[in-house]
Amino acid sequence: MSSSDIFDVLNIQRTGSPGSSGATPAPSRTPKAQVSGMQRELYNLLGDNTPPVAIQKSTKFKDKLRAMAKPxxxxxxxxxxxxxxxxxxxVKGSKELVGQQPQTNTFGKYNTELTIPTFTKxxxxxxxGSTHEQIGSEKWEYSEIEGLFNLCRKYDLRWFVIQDRYEGKGGxxxxxxKEIFYYVCHQYFLMKSPxxxxxxxxNFSKEKEVERKKYLQRLLxxxxxxxxxxxxxxxxxxxxEMAAKRTSSxxxxxxxLLDSPNADKPIGQxxxxxxxxxxxxxxLSDKSKKRKHDQVVPENPWMKQQQQFAxxxxxxxxxxxxxxxSSSNSNNNSNSNSNSQNAVKKTKKQKQEMQIAVKRKADSEYAEQLLKSFTADERKSMGVQLHGEKLPSGAYLRSTRISTFKAATQGKIATTLQELGLxxxxxxxxxxxxRYHEALLSRINNLLDLKKQVDKLExxxxIKN
Structure with missing residues (x-):
């Protein structure tokens, strides 16, 4: 089946003259693009690349708003x-409704001010009265008082701003x-409404305010x-406080507890x-009468003794x-020449062994000196021991460190212990x-060796006889 038959079955008209519908079209000289991932016959069935949605050109704009109400x-x-x-x-509204006069601000009702008194000279x-010439230790005039009250009215008693803007007498x-302001206000209201x-x-106390600031400065x-x-x-x-409350409770x-039962009642019941x-x-019914006994922790004598050791x-x-x-300084000059001539070079390992031996000897001397003040009974009761050799690290059971012997000797020792009932x-x-068990094992081992030698000699x- 050729491509023309496929076009006829699908009712697809081919480009070209109507008379040449059945004729084979002339091959195009333009190279076709290579298609991968699709069979060639299936790709030929696609035809022209038509858009999925029809695009229509139009110059029509949005319809005019048809509103009946006037703006x-x-x-x-x-x-x-x-x-x-x-x-x-x-402002929303016509000129007739608004009017020609300037309107007041709608937010003016929130602009409140403090009621600071005003007065003339x-x-x-x-x-x-006679106190207006000198108040406290300073002299004030009416012009200064008037300027101060104007600043207080303008800045709503923001004292740091008022002090910064104040232009009266220096110092x-x-x-x-603050003292003159509150004093004048006190006198004014005392006259108007006592x-x-x-x-x-x-009433404002200048001394307390100064003391408060000094205390705050010291605190900071x-x-x-x-x-x-x-x-x-x-x-x-x-x-x-807690101890006092606990004692009172x-x-x-x-x-x-002492008041119960009451002493005035008969004890016959x-x-x-x-x-x-x-x-x-x-x-015992009232839990509040129970007294909690203080648990006194006894002193640990071993910890105390360790502190003394340290x-x-x-x-x-x-x-x-x-x-x-002192000894090294005294013998340094006398033995310097002899040591320099007869000194023997030591290896690093020998030096380390010597240092370890010196350290062990010093530790043993310390231990012996410390244990001199202990009797045998005290050592036994407190478990204090003096070890000559270095102990292994970690905890262990004493029963795991019992001496062991060869298999034959171990069996004979076990038989001997069984005969002794141990x-x-x-x-x-x-x-x-x-300690006594180790001594017993060593003696049994020695006796077994002696018996072996005796049997050999016999x-x-x-044989000789």
């Missing part, structure tokens, strides 16, 4: 946020400014050591067994170092038991 007018009107400033903004002289501190409950709160200038010391003192004070519980049971149950060893080490240094291993392997004598 509301907006007016660029004036408004006055403050008495000295006029601005403009857009005559009023100031009337309520201040005025913040405490001086029954006002806020009048006593207008503390060092780390001072802060740590204060924290330690606070912790100790809390401990004292224990005393109260003891008093309650407690003489029987049933009465004693009721008394016992009544004393102190004595340190003292002996210091004495030994002093003796060695076990092969001690049931209670204490230090003394293990056999040789029998």
């Amino acid at each position: 509301s007018p907006w007016t660029f009107a004036e408004f006055q946020p403050s008495p000295h400033v006029k601005l403009q903004h857009w 005559e009023e100031y002289d009337s309520f201040m 005025r501190t913040l405490e001086d400014i 029954d006002n409950p806020l009048v006593p709160s207008l 200038s503390r060092s780390a050591a001072e802060i740590a010391e204060e924290e330690a003192l606070i912790v100790e004070s809390k401990k004292f 224990e005393r109260d519980s003891l008093l309650r 407690f003489l029987t067994s049933q009465g004693m049971t009721q008394l016992y149950n009544s004393l 102190q004595q060893k340190q003292q002996m080490q210091q004495l030994h170092d002093q003796k060695v240094s 076990p092969a291993r001690p049931a209670m392997p204490t230090y003394e038991v293990i 056999a040789e004598r029998d």
Whole structure:
């Protein structure tokens, strides 16, 4: 089947003249692109590359909005946020509704100010009296007071800003400014309304304010050591408070325990067994009457003795170092020539062995010196021992370190122990038991060797005879 038959079956018209539909088209000279991953016959069935969606050209825009309501007018009107400033903004409404006069700011109701009194010079002289010339240790005039109150009214009693903007007499501190302000306000309200409950709160103490700032300055200038010391003192004070509370609670519980049962009641009801049971149950029913006994931890004598050992060893080490240094300094000059001539070169291993031996000897001397103050009974009771050789590291059982012998000798030793009625291993392997057991094993081994030698000599004598 040719490609033309396939086009006829699929009802696909081929490009070219209608008369030449059945004729074979002339091969194109343009090279075709190589297609991979698809069979050639299947690729030929694809035909022209037509878009999946039809694209239509159109110049039609969005339809015009058909609204029946008219747009509301907006007016660029004036408004006055403050008495000295006029601005403009857009307001919804026509000019007739808005009006020609500038409107007030809608947020003006939130602009609140403090009620700071205002007064004239005559009023100031009337309520201040003869004290207006000198208040405290400073002299104030009416012009300074008026300027100060204007600044307080302008900056809403922000004292640091007021002190920065103050242009009165030089040398005025913040405490001086606050003192004169509160004093004048106190005198003013005392004249206007003496029954006002806020009048006593207008008293300002300059000395207390200065002392407060000095204390705060000292508090902020503390060092780390001072802060740590204060924290330690606070912790100790809390401990004292807790101890006092615990003591008072224990005393109260003891008093309650002593008050029960009451002494005014007859004791005849407690003489029987049933009465004693009721008394016992009544004393134990109230849990608050129980007293917690303090658990006193006994002193550990072994730890105390170890501390004494450490102190004595340190003292002996210091004495030994002093003796060695003095002897080396005295013999250094006399033996320098002889040592330089007769010195023998030692290897590194020999030097290490010598250092280890010297260290062991020094340790043994320390141990012997420390154990001089112990009797045999004290050593036995406290388990203090003196080891001449280096001990292996780690913990072990004494029963695992019992001496062993050859197989034949071990069997004979076990038989001998069985004849003596002793076990092969001690049931209670204490230090003394293990020591005597080792001595017994060594003696049995020696006796077995002697018996072997005796038997050998007797056999040789029998052969000679």
